[in-house]
Amino acid sequence: MIAKTRERTLKLARDTLTIEAAALQTMRDRLEGANADALILAVELLHHCKGRIVVSGIGKSGHIARKIAATFASTGSPAFFVHPAEASHGDLGMVTRDDVFVALSNSGETEELLTIVPIVKRTGAKLIALTGAPNSSLAKLADAHLDTSVEKEACPLNLAPTTSTTAALAMGDALAVSLLDARGFQAEDFIRSHPGGRLGRKLLAHVSEVMRSFDNTPKISIQASLQDALLEMTSKRMGMVVILDEQQKVFGILTDGDLRRLLEKNTNLGSVTLRNATTPSPRTIPPELLAEEAIEMMEKHRINHLVVTNTEGHLLGALNLHDLFAAKVI
Structure with missing residues (x-):
């Protein structure tokens, strides 16, 4: 690799980490007032959920939603991912009035989500939305809206979802960690849900x-x-x-x-x-x-x-x- 290309690669890598770290810090500082109240409400809705946590999103938000669902499940809160397009063709039957529906959309205007969210609401399930647009349609429909907006993407073209997906993922982790603490989740509980692989052997083997x-x-x-x-x-x-x-x-x-x-x-x-x-x-x-x-x-x-x-x-x-x-x- 020639020196010029090497230096540019390192600069882009450092810039990406700097931009994303700054976005997370900004989101942290934003957790005051109404935003803090929204987070507390979201954790309370999840804590008092009698059914399951259903997480949904499409595209890159869908990938993040899958990870958030997996984190909820592995920390003691029954959860699963549902694809919004599949939900509108029958999978929405998985959602019950006892569930909490967590929707991810950076724009807050994702058509596939907006098609199913009104039905989810009529079912009686509570809605938590993670969006980068507090005035979006999805945010207005939510019982609790969490602002994951970022100033810019780390992508040099400001197009590819990078900073925005990192922000959504971090907010999902913040919810999961707050929820496991509220549930009194202990190391023993974690062991029971991770019996396989190296982690399971490490935590279970005598x-x-x-x-x-x-x-x-x-x-x-x-x-x-x-x-x-x-x-x-x-x-x-x-x-x-x-x-x-x-x-x-x-x-x-x-x-x-x-x-x-x-x-x-x-x-x-x-x-x-x-x-x-x-x-x-x-x-x-x-x-x-x-x-x-x-x-x-x-x-x-x-x-x-x-x-x-x-x-x-x-x-x-x-x-x-x-x-x-x-x-x-x-």
Whole structure:
């Protein structure tokens, strides 16, 4: 890429981010007086909704509407997207008097929406409109209108929906976040609605499901030699070995890092006992905790291994970062 083209590309990218950031700040500052009242009313309508939240829009607004519906649904509020053109050909039967209908249109004059909105109103459903035109037909029909107007699009031609769609998306997020707080939505609720994929595994998997089993955990008696401990560590390939005391409880841990530090201090390892080389009282975790809590513990203490024990301190297994990566919880 020639220098001139590179500089122009970077300028356009920076200008886009600057324009959109400024638009969001302006929209934030606009949440006073009547605009603030409209937002509060919209959240109250959504909070008291006995049915479902139906979100609709067409074109780029339709794409944003789909995302907003998905955000409502994933944060504890039953919601779905309906295409306004399809709604006028039968899908409007999905909307009931107990629902709240959220319509997105930058102009506020989208023909497909204006065709169905009067019917939605007659059904008894409440209407929330997100538009960039407070005096538009859609805004006037709404029970609560949220102003998402922007000064200009980030598009150099001021044509392609860019800043306006960002503003609508951000307002949708603001509604969703306010609503989840009003509903008392907790982390446990979020986990229940996200059981699949990496996020689900991270939030739902327990230590017992991702740890190395007792048999696969490198371990050795405190009475053994340092050489035996090294052989056990090497054979199990975990980068550490758990040291057990005379009662078969966890006494300590010996890691490859401990070995490097030993070599720096003493080149004759034959004179070093396992007891002296071991780091006593290692970080342990019970098997019933979530894998997410294991990750947090590792990050907090800046360690790569955790020893899994029962309440009496007996070894059950072990866990390291590689195990968490393999289980796809990181």
